[in-house]
Amino acid sequence: MSPLTGAGRRGLTRSARFWREFRARPSGPAGAAILLAAVLVALLTPLLTDPAGLDVTRATGPRMGPPSLEHPLGTDESGRSVLLMITWGSRVSLLIGFMSALLSMVIGTTVGIAAGHFRGWPAAVLMRITDWFLVLPSLVLALVLAAILGGGMFTIILAIGVTSWASTARLIRAQTLAVEARPYIERARALGGGHWHVMTRHVLPNVAPLVLANTTLQVAGAIVAESTLAFLGAQSGQVSWGGMLRASYDWGAATSGAWWYVLAPGLCIVAVVMAFTLVGRALEAVLNPRLRGAGR
Amino acid sequence: MTRVGVLLAACGLAVSVGLSALSFPAAADDTAPAVAAREPAAAKKIVRLGVTQSMDSMSPFLALRLVSTSIHRWTYGNLTVPDPQTLRPSPDLAESWETSADKLTWTFKVRDAKWSDGQPVTAHDAAWTFNKMMTDDGAKTANGSAVENFETVTATDDRTLVIKTKKPQASMLENPAPIVPRHVWQQVTDVGAFQNETYPVVGSGPYVAVEHRKDAYVKLRANPNYWRGAPKIDELHVIFYENPEAANAGLKRGDIDWIGRLAAAQFEALAGDPAIVQWNTQGRRASYLQLNPGAATADGEAIGDGHPALRDPRVRQAIHHAIDKKTLVEQTQNGLAQVADGSIVPPLYSEFFWRAQGEEQVTFDTAEANRILDEAGYRRGDDGIRTMPDGGRRFEMRFSIHTDTPVEDKLAQFLTGWLKEIGIELTTRRLDSNKFTEETGSTGLYDIAISGWSVNPDPEEVLATHLCSRRPTASGQAGGTESFYCDDEFERLYQEQLSELDRAERAEIIKRMQRRLYTDAPVIALYYPNNLEGYRKDRIAAITPVPLDKGILYGGSGYWPAYTLQAVAAPAVPAGGSGGTGVTVAVVAGAVLVLGAGGFLLLRRRRATADERE
Numbered sequence: 080m081s082p083l084t085g086a087g088r089r090g091l092t093r094s095a096r097f098w099r100e101f102r103a104r105p106s107g108p109a110g111a112a113i114l115l116a117a118v119l120v121a122l123l124t125p126l127l128t129d130p131a132g133l134d135v136t137r138a139t140g141p142r143m144g145p146p147s148l149e150h151p152l153g154t155d156e157s158g159r160s161v162l163l164m165i166t167w168g169s170r171v172s173l174l175i176g177f178m179s180a181l182l183s184m185v186i187g188t189t190v191g192i193a194a195g196h197f198r199g200w201p202a203a204v205l206m207r208i209t210d211w212f213l214v215l216p217s218l219v220l221a222l223v224l225a226a227i228l229g230g231g232m233f234t235i236i237l238a239i240g241v242t243s244w245a246s247t248a249r250l251i252r253a254q255t256l257a258v259e260a261r262p263y264i265e266r267a268r269a270l271g272g273g274h275w276h277v278m279t280r281h282v283l284p285n286v287a288p289l290v291l292a293n294t295t296l297q298v299a300g301a302i303v304a305e306s307t308l309a310f311l312g313a314q315s316g317q318v319s320w321g322g323m324l325r326a327s328y329d330w331g332a333a334t335s336g337a338w339w340y341v342l343a344p345g346l347c348i349v350a351v352v353m354a355f356t357l358v359g360r361a362l363e364a365v366l367n368p369r370l371r372g373a374g375r
Numbered sequence: 376m377t378r379v380g381v382l383l384a385a386c387g388l389a390v391s392v393g394l395s396a397l398s399f400p401a402a403a404d405d406t407a408p409a410v411a412a413r414e415p416a417a418a419k420k421i422v423r424l425g426v427t428q429s430m431d432s433m434s435p436f437l438a439l440r441l442v443s444t445s446i447h448r449w450t451y452g453n454l455t456v457p458d459p460q461t462l463r464p465s466p467d468l469a470e471s472w473e474t475s476a477d478k479l480t481w482t483f484k485v486r487d488a489k490w491s492d493g494q495p496v497t498a499h500d501a502a503w504t505f506n507k508m509m510t511d512d513g514a515k516t517a518n519g520s521a522v523e524n525f526e527t528v529t530a531t532d533d534r535t536l537v538i539k540t541k542k543p544q545a546s547m548l549e550n551p552a553p554i555v556p557r558h559v560w561q562q563v564t565d566v567g568a569f570q571n572e573t574y575p576v577v578g579s580g581p582y583v584a585v586e587h588r589k590d591a592y593v594k595l596r597a598n599p600n601y602w603r604g605a606p607k608i609d610e611l612h613v614i615f616y617e618n619p620e621a622a623n624a625g626l627k628r629g630d631i632d633w634i635g636r637l638a639a640a641q642f643e644a645l646a647g648d649p650a651i652v653q654w655n656t657q658g659r660r661a662s663y664l665q666l667n668p669g670a671a672t673a674d675g676e677a678i679g680d681g682h683p684a685l686r687d688p689r690v691r692q693a694i695h696h697a698i699d700k701k702t703l704v705e706q707t708q709n710g711l712a713q714v715a716d717g718s719i720v721p722p723l724y725s726e727f728f729w730r731a732q733g734e735e736q737v738t739f740d741t742a743e744a745n746r747i748l749d750e751a752g753y754r755r756g757d758d759g760i761r762t763m764p765d766g767g768r769r770f771e772m773r774f775s776i777h778t779d780t781p782v783e784d785k786l787a788q789f790l791t792g793w794l795k796e797i798g799i800e801l802t803t804r805r806l807d808s809n810k811f812t813e814e815t816g817s818t819g820l821y822d823i824a825i826s827g828w829s830v831n832p833d834p835e836e837v838l839a840t841h842l843c844s845r846r847p848t849a850s851g852q853a854g855g856t857e858s859f860y861c862d863d864e865f866e867r868l869y870q871e872q873l874s875e876l877d878r879a880e881r882a883e884i885i886k887r888m889q890r891r892l893y894t895d896a897p898v899i900a901l902y903y904p905n906n907l908e909g910y911r912k913d914r915i916a917a918i919t920p921v922p923l924d925k926g927i928l929y930g931g932s933g934y935w936p937a938y939t940l941q942a943v944a945a946p947a948v949p950a951g952g953s954g955g956t957g958v959t960v961a962v963v964a965g966a967v968l969v970l971g972a973g974g975f976l977l978l979r980r981r982r983a984t985a986d987e988r989e
């Protein structure tokens with residue numbers, strides 16, 4: 080007899096199938112590789128470099144110096160190494176991206192499942208709130224929130240998370256409705272399963288893959304949102320990619336020909352956002368039953 | 376966000392950031408409200424001044440902004456005007472004056488001049504203006520404080536104006552209030568609400584305001600009745616821009632001929648253009664830090680939440696030692712400022728400027744700062760941050776700056792680094808300007824804040840901003856304090872200079888006041904930004920600065936630069952010619968971009984629907 084139980088075997092074959100399907104689209108692993116690299120950089124930076132280099136009073140380089148051996152990506156307006164700022168900035172940008180996507184997913188999933196499960200007026204109220212958030216210009220709302228709550232990383236996370244959950248809620252609600260129409264839900268109800276039981280034991284596991292895929296895409300959106308907010312002046316107070324773009328604009332990097340100062344953070348944002356999007360799309364295609372097998 | 380959306384957004388961000396920088400002058404041009412200015416100045420001699428403010432009011436009783444007070448200075452006469460050579464008061468509408476022996480009565484002889492509508496200017500006009508400000512609260516908004524000390528103002532005949540004051544007033548000859556025509560303003564029922572928008576506006580200055588379009592421009596025409604003789608140009612247009620970059624681009628394109636009060640970066644961007652004169656002189660502004668010395672109301676009741684350590688002058692002086700002003704000038708002002716080795720009066724006013732010398736001078740010396748703090752008993756904790764002597768509150772302080780000010784942001788970065796060296800942890804607070812004014816001016820919710828003041832030829836007002844009485848009232852109404860400072864010695868000196876009519880003596884007292892501010896450090900002057908301006912020499916033939924040698928053109932005191940403007944006879948290049956190609960390139964690039972993005976989107980759509988069809 081195999082040492083694996085039935086459930087374990089099923090899990091193994093499922094993850095094996097998942098990996099096979101994920102790998103079948105080259106864009107997925109490519110995005111994952113970029114992401115892995117970015118996360119590694121973010122995690123290793125504090126071990127390998129000294130944050131003192133971010134202190135303008137200790138900067139030694141020339142102002143807006145071009146790339147050189149000492150400063151591979153040139154220097155900023157205060158003589159700090161752009162490479163050092165990029166690596167430390169990745170921590171902030173990724174952290175804000177992950178945390179606000181997480182926040183947005185928690186709100187979106189909760190509202191979505193609740194709106195799909197409870198019919199009648201609670202669902203109507205929840206969906207009207209969702210619609211309200213959906214039609215609000217989220218960037219403006221996030222800017223206002225960040226301005227009211229004052230600067231800081233937590234504020235930015237909150238501002239992005241609170242303004243970006245509406246589409247997720249709609250998506251999850253639709254999936255919840257589909258799941259709840261299945262006969263086994265009815266059976267669970269007949270056996271005495273309460274609301275909480277049905278929602279957590281039956282609906283949540285079934286919408287979870289969709290949540291995962293959507294979160295990945297959400298991270299990409301959140302990183303762009305963070306950069307946009309930072310560029311518009313709502314900064315977290317720490318070096319981030321969006322903040323670097325802002326500073327390069329403020330100090331006229333483009334007019335003085337300091338391309339390295341504009342391009343480096345810009346390309347980093349594009350690469351990471353692209354990677355998240357690729358991975359998210361691949362995950363979605365594998366995990367979303369409606370898209371499964373499509374678009375090979 | 377949809378999948379396509381995210382992808383597009385990412386590309387869009389990268390492209391827009393790149394493009395906005397590259398096509399910058401053309402993009403900025405769209406926001407320029409300079410349509411009015413582009414009409415060819417063929418026959419008339421027109422000079423166009425660009426400013427990044429718009430008028431708050433055309434009424435001299437209500438206007439507070441620099442652009443408004445400047446325009447009023449060019450369209451109305453005052454009693455006196457600063458001499459362009461010495462900056463001392465010289466005759467304007469008042470031909471001459473004398474004071475009584477008790478220093479309380481001033482008698483002015485009013486000049487025989489004409490209003491722009493042909494009526495004679497009399498002492499009755501001046502008396503009416505001052506009496507209106509003394510009796511009508513609605514007329515006090517702009518210059519009410521200038522008549523606070525007036526007992527009575529009377530015109531004994533058409534040419535003689537007598538002002539009696541409650542106490543001696545040394546700054547009498549620097550009165551900033553424009554004299555308005557009584558025959559026009561008598562008919563106004565509510566001065567506090569009257570916007571003075573009937574054109575042409577009757578005035579007695581070198582120019583007459585003939586047109587104002589809100590947030591767009593004000594047109595001024597030369598006043599042929601002006602008592603010094605009409606200006607040498609026909610019209611002076613003041614064009615309002617939303618942001619300095621747009622105004623700068625306007626100057627390069629030739630939409631405007633003259634621009635003042637530039638920031639260092641914009642000033643440097645003008646380099647290399649052969650048609651533009653870069654005007655870099657001493658400025659009238661001082662930039663300084665406010666250190667909350669224990670905020671209180673005018674009644675002495677403590678308010679706000681300033682750090683208790685800052686009440687100790689030794690801590691404030693240690694912070695002064697920790698700041699490298701030279702680096703700040705280089706890094707935040709691109710070297711276009713003077714290191715402040717004095718207090719709040721800039722060296723432009725050589726008569727009143729006080730310079731710290733010898734022992735007294737606070738130099739950049741971190742070791743000295745640490746020694747002072749150690750000696751005062753503020754010990755460092757394990758993390759290197761000091762605490763109060765009782766071991767209680769840590770030296771965690773806030774630095775309040777404005778939002779969207781790169782220079783202040785950079786300043787905050789440096790300050791954070793330097794203060795860390797002396798065991799103070801600084802966090803930056805970015806506040807919009809209303810909240811900033813409230814927290815640093817009336818509620819006292821700050822530790823350290825950035826501030827600055829553009830000083831007039833008579834420094835009385837800037838000194839007054841550090842008086843006890845300028846602190847907010849018990850009900851929280853702001854009184855205009857710049858530091859919440861309240862010091863007996865400073866108060867005594869202020870009263871002394873008020874009644875000292877001997878100019879040299881008074882200057883000495885004013886210097887002692889600055890010395891007190893320097894050593895007690897409720898404010899720490901960082902630098903005196905240069906006055907940076909630019910004008911097109913293919914349009915402006917001559918202009919007189921104040922003071923005459925390397926002085927200020929726009930935003931100074933008096934009307935000399937505007938009055939002495941001389942235009943180049945024929946406009947050299949039709950406006951907008953140089954920028955044409957830039958715009959075309961940008962438009963083509965924009966079109967390509969839009970088409971490309973559209974195609975991309977369409978392609979994606981197709982593919983997406985194909986996906987979904989399955």
